[in-house]
Amino acid sequence: MLIETHAHLDFPDYKDDRDDVIRRANDAGVGIIINVSSNLKGSFSSVELSRQHDCIYAACGIHPHDAKDVTDETIQSLKGLITSSDKVVAIGEVGLDFYRNLSPHQLQIDAFVKFIRLAKELKLPLILHCREEAPGKKEASGLLIKSLRENLDIPVRAVMHCFSGDEEMLKQCLDLGMYISFTCNVTFKNAAKLREVLKAVPVERLLLETDAPFLAPEGKRGQRNEPAYLRYLLEAISENLGISKDEVERITTENAKNLFGIRI
Ligand SMILES: [Zn+2]
Numbered sequence: 001m002l003i004e005t006h007a008h009l010d011f012p013d014y015k016d017d018r019d020d021v022i023r024r025a026n027d028a029g030v031g032i033i034i035n036v037s038s039n040l041k042g043s044f045s046s047v048e049l050s051r052q053h054d055c056i057y058a059a060c061g062i063h064p065h066d067a068k069d070v071t072d073e074t075i076q077s078l079k080g081l082i083t084s085s086d087k088v089v090a091i092g093e094v095g096l097d098f099y100r101n102l103s104p105h106q107l108q109i110d111a112f113v114k115f116i117r118l119a120k121e122l123k124l125p126l127i128l129h130c131r132e133e134a135p136g137k138k139e140a141s142g143l144l145i146k147s148l149r150e151n152l153d154i155p156v157r158a159v160m161h162c163f164s165g166d167e168e169m170l171k172q173c174l175d176l177g178m179y180i181s182f183t184c185n186v187t188f189k190n191a192a193k194l195r196e197v198l199k200a201v202p203v204e205r206l207l208l209e210t211d212a213p214f215l216a217p218e219g220k221r222g223q224r225n226e227p228a229y230l231r232y233l234l235e236a237i238s239e240n241l242g243i244s245k246d247e248v249e250r251i252t253t254e255n256a257k258n259l260f261g262i263r264i
């Protein structure tokens with residue numbers, strides 16, 4: 001069984017065929033899907049989806065794009081939502097995005113720290129989003145690591161999702177005890193550099209995700225992604241690490257269960 005650790009099935013992209021998408025994932029051996037939220041409304045939708053489908057778990061949080069909307073009331077309302085359900089397994093996705101800059105940097109940092117503290121209080125892991133202003137820049141990742149170090153004990157219970165940093169950033173994340181996840185973008189023809197970084201990740205720290213509807217695999221680029229395509233990622237990871245698909249499946253599923261406290 002595979003665990004999809006990051007999909008956005010609450011998005012309108014799935015409004016017409018959500019049940020089919022979930023069934024195709026199950027048929028492809030994706031037994032658990034963590035639906036990750038981008039905003040407050042999405043957090044409620046994720047919890048609702050997790051109530052409707054046994055295989056869906058929820059992560060609740062607000063994307064750094066919408067950090068400007070995060071107030072103490074938002075945090076309180078998320079806290080109420082999270083504690084109302086036993087299927088919320090993480091706070092996310094939260095972090096810093098200096099690429100699109102849809103919220104001012106300082107507001108992103110302030111909101112991120114609020115989420116780190118919420119995760120600590122509720123004893124939940126974090127699903128982290130981090131995007132630099134441009135390749136080679138390190139401001140966002142530097143501030144993200146600093147915020148984690150200042151507010152949490154090591155090992156930090158978190159996954160750096162859609163990892164896009166270099167080997168130095170990878171080392172900092174691994175030193176903090178974090179998990180790393182890659183999306184189907186490692187299958188892209190022009191992703192040679194990312195595949196090099198992937199090779200430096202110990203399989204015991206690796207998680208699988210699609211970030212659907214985004215980042216459909218090579219051969220389907222530009223189309224809507226879906227959790228069933230996790231198989232393409234599994235194949236690419238197995239090839240690049242030189243470890244059998246069965247072994248990558250077994251270990252990454254174990255990793256996801258450990259991080260998110262899923263016991264089935
Ligand atoms: Zn993200």
Ligand SMILES: [Zn+2]
Pocket residue numbers: 006008036093211
């Ligand atoms: Zn995402």
